[in-house]
Amino acid sequence: MWEMTSGIPAFNNMPHDLELALKICRGLRPELVEVPKIFDDTKKQKIFEDLEKKYLELMKRCWDSDSGKRPTSNELFRNFSEWYGCIPTEPIPE
Known part of the structure; x- marks a missing residue:
């Protein structure tokens, strides 16, 4: 991740x-x-920042030395599927 x-x-x-x-x-x-601000629209930026926080939390769980605390592939799939529907679709400015 x-x-x-x-x-x-x-x-x-x-x-x-x-x-x-x-x-x-x-x-x-x-x-x-740290991911920089990429959206001018504050609502879209907030969605992105919330998703980033969730992503980082999940990624850290993947790194847990206790394999029982790591997410399953089903949990990863559910999270990614849920997050995909939340991602703002406007092009990212260069």
Whole structure:
């Protein structure tokens, strides 16, 4: 989920080796990136910010070291399906 939103593979600046694997087991996670304001319409921007918050919360759950606390694929599908219907559809300004 992190790579989907950042466009950058996780830990792309580090060798993918045993040391990285151990750091991840100890809790290392990718740095969260703040998404800038993209809508002039405050209502649409609020929807986007609310979805971003929910997305980040779900993504962090995916990283939980306790696999029982991670969301199931069905839960991910339900969330993405619900959120898809909420996304403002106007083009994002460049």
